[in-house]
Amino acid sequence: xxxxxxxxxxxxxxxxxxxxxxxxxxxxxxxxxxxxxxxxxxxxxxxxxxxxxxxxxxxxxxxxxxxxxxxxxxxxxxxxxxxxxxxxxxxxxxxxxxxxxxxxxxxxxxxxxxxxxxxxxxxxxxxxxxxxxxxxxxxxxxxxxxxxxxxxxxxxxxxxxxxxxxxxxxxxxxxxxxxxxxxxxxxxxxxxxxxxxxxxxxxxxxxxxxxxxxxxxxxxxxxxxxxxxxxxxxxxxxxxxxxxxxxxxxxxxxxxxxxxxxxxxxxxxxxxxxxxxxxxxxxxxxxxxxxxxxxxxxxxxxxxxxxxxxxxx
Amino acid sequence: xxxxxxxxxxxxxxxxxxxxxxxxxxxxxxxxxxxxxxxxxxxxxxxxxxxxxxxxxxxxxxxxxxxxxxxxxxxxxxxxxxxxxxxxxxxxxxxxxxxxxxxxxxxxxxxxxxxxxxxxxxxxxxxxxxxxxxxxxxxxxxxxxxxxxxxxxxxxxxxxxxxxxxxxxxxxxxxxxxxxxxxxxxxxxxxxxxxxxxxxxxxxxxxxxxxxxxxxxxxxxxxxxxxxxxxxxxxxxxxxxxxxxxxxxxxxxxxxxxxxxxxxxxxxxxxxxxxxxxxxxxxxxxxxxxxxxxxxxxx
Numbered sequence: 189x190x191x192x193x194x195x196x197x198x199x200x201x202x203x204x205x206x207x208x209x210x211x212x213x214x215x216x217x218x219x220x221x222x223x224x225x226x227x228x229x230x231x232x233x234x235x236x237x238x239x240x241x242x243x244x245x246x247x248x249x250x251x252x253x254x255x256x257x258x259x260x261x262x263x264x265x266x267x268x269x270x271x272x273x274x275x276x277x278x279x280x281x282x283x284x285x286x287x288x289x290x291x292x293x294x295x296x297x298x299x300x301x302x303x304x305x306x307x308x309x310x311x312x313x314x315x316x317x318x319x320x321x322x323x324x325x326x327x328x329x330x331x332x333x334x335x336x337x338x339x340x341x342x343x344x345x346x347x348x349x350x351x352x353x354x355x356x357x358x359x360x361x362x363x364x365x366x367x368x369x370x371x372x373x374x375x376x377x378x379x380x381x382x383x384x385x386x387x388x389x390x391x392x393x394x395x396x397x398x399x400x401x402x403x404x405x406x407x408x409x410x411x412x413x414x415x416x417x418x419x420x421x422x423x424x425x426x427x428x429x430x431x432x433x434x435x436x437x438x439x440x441x442x443x444x445x446x447x448x449x450x451x452x453x454x455x456x457x458x459x460x461x462x463x464x465x466x467x468x469x470x471x472x473x474x475x476x477x478x479x480x481x482x483x484x485x486x487x488x489x490x491x492x493x494x495x496x497x498x499x500x501x
Numbered sequence: 502x503x504x505x506x507x508x509x510x511x512x513x514x515x516x517x518x519x520x521x522x523x524x525x526x527x528x529x530x531x532x533x534x535x536x537x538x539x540x541x542x543x544x545x546x547x548x549x550x551x552x553x554x555x556x557x558x559x560x561x562x563x564x565x566x567x568x569x570x571x572x573x574x575x576x577x578x579x580x581x582x583x584x585x586x587x588x589x590x591x592x593x594x595x596x597x598x599x600x601x602x603x604x605x606x607x608x609x610x611x612x613x614x615x616x617x618x619x620x621x622x623x624x625x626x627x628x629x630x631x632x633x634x635x636x637x638x639x640x641x642x643x644x645x646x647x648x649x650x651x652x653x654x655x656x657x658x659x660x661x662x663x664x665x666x667x668x669x670x671x672x673x674x675x676x677x678x679x680x681x682x683x684x685x686x687x688x689x690x691x692x693x694x695x696x697x698x699x700x701x702x703x704x705x706x707x708x709x710x711x712x713x714x715x716x717x718x719x720x721x722x723x724x725x726x727x728x729x730x731x732x733x734x735x736x737x738x739x740x741x742x743x744x745x746x747x748x749x750x751x752x753x754x755x756x757x758x759x760x761x762x763x764x765x766x767x768x769x770x771x772x773x774x775x776x777x778x779x780x781x782x783x784x785x786x787x788x789x790x791x792x793x794x795x796x797x798x799x800x
Binding site for chain 2 (some may be wrong): 206
C-alpha cells in the first residue's frame with residue numbers, strides 16, 4: 189500500500205512511511221482530544237451520564253432535550269437563558285464592532301502616540317478573564333468605588349454587579365466589550381493597512397471630504413476585515429460566559445447558555461466529581477447552544493458573502 | 502474569546518498611514534487641527550476607561566485594610582509593600598506560578614512540535630488524503646464544544662485531578678496548525694528537491710532544515726498557544742480539585758473566595774501576577790506581529 193503521493197521526493201520503499209510516522213502523534217492527539225469528544229457530545233446528549241466514574245450510563249433518547257426545552261420551571265429558565273444569550277450577543281457584537289471601527293479609524297491617522305493608544309486598548313486581551321474580572325470587580329466597588337463616586341456626582345447610584353439581575357447583566361456586557369474591543373480594533377487596523385494610499389489621494393483630488401473618503405474608499409475596501417470581525421464577534425459573544433463566572437457567579441436571571449452548560453455539567457462555581465452533575469443533560473444543553481450558534485453563524489455568513497459580492501466584484 | 506487569531510496585526514507593518522494634511526489653505530488647516538483635537542479627546546476618554554481600573558488596582562494594593570474601607574478611591578497614605586508580602590504568602594502565589602509555568606511550557610512544547618510534523622506533509626501534499634486532513638482541522642472551528650465527552654475521557658483514563666490529564670487537554674491547536682501550514686507553503690519546494698537529490702532523508706530534512714526555516718511561524722504559534730493556556734480559567738476549575746495543582750488563574754479566584762473583602766491583599770495578588778504578563782506583552786506584541794508579517798511577505 190502506498191501512503192505517499194507521487195509528489196513525494198524523499199527515499200521510497202519502506203522508508204516512505206516516515207511522513208506518516210511523524211504525523212501520527214499529532215493527528216492522533218487531535219482525533220482523541222478534539223474531534224472525537226466534539227462529535228461524542230451529540231451521543232452523550234442522549235444519555236444520563238454523570239460526573240462519576242464507573243456508574244452505568246443509560247440511553248434516554250430525546251428525554252434530555254424534551255426536559256431542557258419543554259418541562260416545568262427549569263425549561264422556562266432555559267428559554268429565558270437562550271433569549272438572554274441573544275441579547276448579550278446583540279449588544280456585544282454591535283457595540284464592540286462600532287467602537288473597534290472608531291478606534292481603528294482614529295489610530296490609522298498620523299496621530300502622535302498612536303502605538304501607545306493601540307497597546308493600551310489591546311492590553312486586556314492578554315490578561316485573561318480571571319484578571320479582567322477581578323480588576324472590574326474592584327473598579328465597580330459599590331459605595332465609594334471610582335465609578336460609584338462618578339455616578340454620585342450626577343446623582344445616580346448603582347449596586348453594579350451586586351444589583352438587580354438586569355443591571356448586573358448590563359455591566360458584564362460592558363466588561364466583555366472592554367476586554368475584547370482590542371481584537372476587533374487590531375483586525376480593522378490590519379485591514380486598513382492594505383488599502384493603498386494612492387486611492388485616498390485620487391479621491392482627495394476629486395474633492396472628497398473625510399466622511400466621503402471613509403464611505404467610498406475605506407469602508408468598501410475594508411470588506412474582508414469587516415466580515416471577519418462581524419463573524420468573530422457574533423460567534424464569540426454567543427459562546428462567551430466566563431466573565432459571568434468571575435464577575436457575578438451563577439445568579440438567577442443572569443445566566444447565558446454557556447454558563448448553563450457548565451453549571452449543569454460541573455457545578456455552579458467550581459468543578460468536582462459528583463453524581464449530582466448531569467452531564468448527559470448538559471451535553472444536550474451544549475448541543476442546543478451549538479445549534480443556535482450554527483444557525484446564526486450561517487445566516488451571518490450568507491449576509492456577509494452577499495456583501496462581498498456587492499463590494500468586491 | 503482568546504487572542505488565537507491568525508490575522509496579522511497591523512502594528513508591525515511599516516506602511517505609513519494616510520496623511521491627514523496634504524497642501525491645504527488656512528481654513529483647511531484649522532479644520533484639520535480641530536479634527537485632530539476631537540480625535541485626541543475621544544482617544545483620551547477611552548484611555549481613561551483602561552487606565553482608570555489599573556490605577557484603582559495599584560492604589561488599592563498600597564492601602565491598609567481600614568484605610569481602604571474608609572477611603573476606597575483616594576490616594577494611599579503611604580506606599581508600603583505589606584500587602585504584597587501578605588498576598589505572596591497567603592495566596593500561595595509561588596506554587597501557582599510554578600504550576601502555570603509547568604503546564605504552559607510542557608503543553609506548548611508538545612503541541613507545537615507535533616503540529617509541525619503534521620503541518621509539513623499536509624502543506625506539501627506528500628500524503629494521500631492530505632487535503633481531507635487539513636479540512637478536518639478547518640472544520641474543527643465549527644464543531645460542537647467537546648467539554649463533556651472530554652471530561653468523561655479524562656475521568657475514565659483515571660487522569661482527573663492530575664497534571665498529566667490537565668496537560669493532555671492543551672496538546673492540540675487547530676488554528677496554530679493552519680498558521681503553520683500556510684507558512685510552510687511559502688517555503689519553495691525546490692528546497693525539498695535539492696535536499697532529496699543530495700540524499701537527505703525525510704527525518705533530517707524536517708528536523709534540520711524545515712524547523713529552523715519556519716521559526717517565525719513557530720514563535721507565533723508558541724506565543725498564541727502559551728497565552729491561551731496561561732489565561733485558561735474554566736478547565737482548571739473543572740479538572741483540578743487539589744489546591745497544589747492549581748495554576749495562577751484558578752488560584753486567584755480561590756484566593757478571592759477566601760479574601761473577597763480584603764481588597765488590598767487581593768489587589769496586590771492580581772498585580773503580582775499581572776505585571777510579568779504586561780512586561781512580556783510589551784516585548785511579545787512586536788514579536789507576534791513580526792512573525793505574522795514575515796509569513797505574509799514571503800508568500
